[in-house]
Amino acid sequence: MPSRPHLYDLLALLTVVVAGVSLFIAGARAADLSTAALAMSNLYARWNMRGHNRLDSPRREVR
Numbered sequence: 001m002p003s004r005p006h007l008y009d010l011l012a013l014l015t016v017v018v019a020g021v022s023l024f025i026a027g028a029r030a031a032d033l034s035t036a037a038l039a040m041s042n043l044y045a046r047w048n049m050r051g052h053n054r055l056d057s058p059r060r061e062v063r
Contacts, residue, residue, distance in 0.1 A: 012047075016040050 019040065023033055 012044055016044070 016037070020033060020037060023036060028036075
């Protein structure tokens with residue numbers, strides 16, 4: 001699978017920042033902002049890991 005351009009990652013970051021600032025200006029509480037940030041970061045993590053199987057990732061041996 002070809003890798004995504006870094007531009008997509010930058011756009012995702014800017015979208016999250018703009019959404020957070022917009023919610024703050026609109027008067028959202030800190031708890032609401034943290035919940036929204038957590039949800040958006042989880043969505044980004046899942047999008048970033050699409051096409052990857054967790055079992056395929058290298059594991060470090062614990063000694």
